[in-house]
Amino acid sequence: MTSPYPRIRPTGSTPRRVRDLALTFGLETMPGSTPAPGAGDVMVTSVASDNRAVADGDLFVALPGAQAHGARFAADAVARGARAVLTDAAGAATLAGAGLPAGVPVLVASDPRAVLGPVAAWVYGEPAQHLMTFGVTGTNGKTTTTYQLDHLLRALGWTGGLVGTVEMRAGDRVLPSRLTTPEAADLQAVLAAMCEAGVRTLAMEVSSHSLSMHRVDGIEFGVVGFTNLSQDHLDFHGDLQAYFDAKASLFTPERARRGVVVTDDVWGERMASAAGVPVATLRTCEARDGEAPADWTVTDVAPHGTGSAFTLTHTDGRSLRTSTSLPGGFNVANAALAVVMVLEGGAHLEDVAEALEGADGLCAVVPGRMEVVGPGGAGEPRVVVDFAHNTDALELALAALRPTTTGRLVVVFGATGDRDRGKRPAMGAAAVAGADVVVVTDDDPHGEDPAAVRAAVLDGARAARQVARDAGRDVAVSELAPRGDAIARAVLEAGPDDTVLVAGRGHETIQEVAGVDLELDDRVEARRALEQRTARTAAGEERTTTA
Numbered sequence: 001m002t003s004p005y006p007r008i009r010p011t012g013s014t015p016r017r018v019r020d021l022a023l024t025f026g027l028e029t030m031p032g033s034t035p036a037p038g039a040g041d042v043m044v045t046s047v048a049s050d051n052r053a054v055a056d057g058d059l060f061v062a063l064p065g066a067q068a069h070g071a072r073f074a075a076d077a078v079a080r081g082a083r084a085v086l087t088d089a090a091g092a093a094t095l096a097g098a099g100l101p102a103g104v105p106v107l108v109a110s111d112p113r114a115v116l117g118p119v120a121a122w123v124y125g126e127p128a129q130h131l132m133t134f135g136v137t138g139t140n141g142k143t144t145t146t147y148q149l150d151h152l153l154r155a156l157g158w159t160g161g162l163v164g165t166v167e168m169r170a171g172d173r174v175l176p177s178r179l180t181t182p183e184a185a186d187l188q189a190v191l192a193a194m195c196e197a198g199v200r201t202l203a204m205e206v207s208s209h210s211l212s213m214h215r216v217d218g219i220e221f222g223v224v225g226f227t228n229l230s231q232d233h234l235d236f237h238g239d240l241q242a243y244f245d246a247k248a249s250l251f252t253p254e255r256a257r258r259g260v261v262v263t264d265d266v267w268g269e270r271m272a273s274a275a276g277v278p279v280a281t282l283r284t285c286e287a288r289d290g291e292a293p294a295d296w297t298v299t300d301v302a303p304h305g306t307g308s309a310f311t312l313t314h315t316d317g318r319s320l321r322t323s324t325s326l327p328g329g330f331n332v333a334n335a336a337l338a339v340v341m342v343l344e345g346g347a348h349l350e351d352v353a354e355a356l357e358g359a360d361g362l363c364a365v366v367p368g369r370m371e372v373v374g375p376g377g378a379g380e381p382r383v384v385v386d387f388a389h390n391t392d393a394l395e396l397a398l399a400a401l402r403p404t405t406t407g408r409l410v411v412v413f414g415a416t417g418d419r420d421r422g423k424r425p426a427m428g429a430a431a432v433a434g435a436d437v438v439v440v441t442d443d444d445p446h447g448e449d450p451a452a453v454r455a456a457v458l459d460g461a462r463a464a465r466q467v468a469r470d471a472g473r474d475v476a477v478s479e480l481a482p483r484g485d486a487i488a489r490a491v492l493e494a495g496p497d498d499t500v501l502v503a504g505r506g507h508e509t510i511q512e513v514a515g516v517d518l519e520l521d522d523r524v525e526a527r528r529a530l531e532q533r534t535a536r537t538a539a540g541e542e543r544t545t546t547a
C-alpha cells in the first residue's frame with residue numbers, strides 16, 4: 001500500500017474515546033455502526049483525512065471533495081488501522097452498504113470539513129495552545145517572512161517550528177511540503193509532534209485556500225501578519241474582493257488574538273480597517289498624502305551586504321536598527337513584518353535588538369527565494385533563482401536585481417498551468433518592463449498545453465516590447481522549452497556582467513507535465529550551465545595556450 005505523502009505525527013498520543021468525541025461535537029452515530037454492547041469503548045489516538053496516510057489508531061475523516069468523496073476510501077482506511085470514521089450524510093449513505101467491519105463507528109457531521117480542525121485539535125490535545133503561534137498570510141512574502149520569523153525566534157532562544165510551502169519542521173523532523181498550509185488532520189499532527197519535541201514557537205504560512213477550506217480551524221494564533229495582496233489565485237476565489245475576504249478571515253477573534261498589517265498597499269489599509277482583532281500597522285515606504293502615521297515605520301533603508309539595513313520606529317518612540325541579507329525593498333518589508341510580529345507578540349524591544357545583533361539581522365536563507373546560484377565575477381554572470389510566479393513578485397524581483405546589475409538583466413520564466421490565466425499576459429509585460437532579455441519557457445504546466453500557456457505570456461511580452469521599442473528601449477524576447485534548455489541557453493549566452501534571474505519555481509524539484517512528475521530543480525539546471533561555461537572557458541583557454 002503506497003502513501004502519497006509521509007506525515008509528521010507525534011510518536012505517542014493519549015487515546016480518546018469516540019463516544020466522548022461524538023458528545024463533545026454533537027455528532028450522530030450512524031445506526032448499525034455502534035459497537036456491540038460490552039465490546040468496550042472504541043478509542044482513537046490520531047486523525048487522517050487521506051486513506052493512503054492512515055496509521056493504526058486513526059479517526060478517518062472522509063471528506064466530500066471536488067474529485068471524489070473520501071467515503072470511497074474508508075474501507076481501505078479501516079484496513080490500514082482506522083478505528084472510526086467521521087463523514088457527512090452522503091458519506092454515511094455510501095458506507096451503510098460498504099460492509100465496513102463490525103464495531104467501526106461512523107460519526108456523521110453536517111460539514112465534516114468545517115469540524116475537522118477542531119476535532120483533530122481535540123484528539124491531539126489542542127497542541128496550538130501550547131505554542132506561541134505566528135501565522136502569515138498575503139499574496140507574496142509568506143514563506144520569506146516565516147523563515148525570518150523562525151530565525152528571530154530562535155535567536156531569542158526559542159526552539160521554533162515551521163510550516164509552509166517549502167517544508168514542515170518539528171524539532172529534528174523535517175518533511176518537504178505538499179501544500180503551503182496542510183489539511184487540518186496533517187497540520188494538527190505536526191503541531192502535536194512539535195509539542196512532543198519541545199518546540200515552543202510556530203511560524204506558519206496561512207494560505208487563502210486554507211482559510212477558505214477550514215484547514216486552520218481549531219487554531220487561535222497569538223499573532224497574525226498580512227504582507228500584501230495582488231492578483232493571484234483568482235481561479236479559486238473568483239475575484240480580488242473574495243480573495244481579500246478569505247485572508248481577512250484570519251484577522252477575526254475565532255482565529256487570532258492580534259495582528260500586524262503592512263499598509264504599503266491599499267489592501268493593507270483595508271485589512272487594518274476590516275480586522276476584528278487589535279492590529280498594529282507597519283509602513284515600509286513613504287506614507288500617502290494625508291495618511292495617518294502607521295504604528296511602526298521603516299526608515300533609513302541602506303545597502304547592507306547582499307541586502308539592506310533599516311530602522312524600525314514606533315510612534316511611542318521605541319526604535320531599533322537591523323538588516324536583512326535578502327535583496328530588494330520587498331525583503332525589507334518581510335523582515336520588518338517578522339520583527340514587528342515578534343514585538344507585538346510581547347517580546348521586549350531590547351531583547352529583540354540584542355538577539356538581532358547576535359544573529360546578524362534577519363539573514364535566514366530561504367530556499368528558492370532570491371537564492372544566488374552563481375555570485376558573478378571571474379567572467380561569469382550572476383545567476384539568481386527566485387519563486388516569483390505572479391506579476392507583482394516578478395516586477396519586484398527584477399527591480400531588486402537591477403541596481404546591482406552592470407550588464408544586461410536576463411529573465412527566464414513562465415506561467416503555471418491550470419492556475420489563474422488572467423495574470424499571464426501581465427507577467428509577460430512585467431518581464432519586458434523590468435528586463436533586457438526575456439526568455440519565455442514552461443513553469444509547471446500541470447494539465448494544460450504548455451505551448452498555449454507560453455503563448456499567453458508571449459502575447460503580453462510582445463505587446464510590451466513594441467511599447468518599449470517606441471520608447472527607444474530594445475528588449476529581446478524569445479521562447480524556448482523545455483525549461484532546462486531555456487535556463488541553459490540563458491546562462492551560457494549571458495555576458496560576464498549580466499544577471500540571469502530564473503523565476504517561478506524557486507525551491508521546487510518536481511515539474512508536473514500532463515500528469516507526469518518530472519524531476520526539475522532550477523538551481524541544479526543553473527549550476528550545471530555555469531559548470532558548462534567554466535569548462536568551455538577552460539577549454540578555450542587551453543586551445544589558446546596550445547595554439
Ligand SMILES: CC(=O)N[C@H]1[C@@H](OP(=O)(O)OP(=O)(O)OC[C@H]2O[C@@H](n3ccc(=O)[nH]c3=O)[C@H](O)[C@@H]2O)O[C@H](CO)[C@@H](O)[C@@H]1O[C@H](C)C(=O)N[C@@H](C)C(=O)N[C@H](CCC(=O)O)C(=O)O
Nearest residue numbers: 049050051063065066067068070073179180181183207209
Ligand atoms: C483546491 C484545493 O485546495 N483542493 C484540495 C482538496 O481537493 P478536493 O476537494 O478536490 O479533494 P479530493 O481530491 O476530491 O479528495 C476528497 C477527499 O478524499 C481524500 N482522498 C482522495 C484520494 C485518495 O486516494 N484517498 C483519499 O482519502 C482526500 O484526502 C480528501 O479528503 O483537498 C485535497 C485533499 O486534501 C487537496 O489535496 C486539494 O489541494 C490541491 C491538491 C491543491 O492543489 N491545492 C492548492 C490549490 C492549494 O491549496 N494551494 C495553497 C497555496 C496557494 C498559494 O498561496 O500558492 C496551499 O495552501 O497549498
Ligand SMILES: Nc1ncnc2c1ncn2[C@@H]1O[C@H](COP(=O)(O)OP(=O)(O)OP(=O)(O)O)[C@@H](O)[C@H]1O
Nearest residue numbers: 139140141142143144165330369386387388393397
Ligand atoms: N513582500 C513581498 N512583496 C512582493 N513580492 C514579494 C514579497 N516577498 C517576496 N516576494 C516575491 O514573491 C516571491 C514569493 O515569495 P515567498 O515565497 O516568500 O511568498 P509566498 O507568499 O510564500 O508565496 P507562495 O504562497 O506562493 O509560497 C519571491 O520569490 C519574491 O519574488
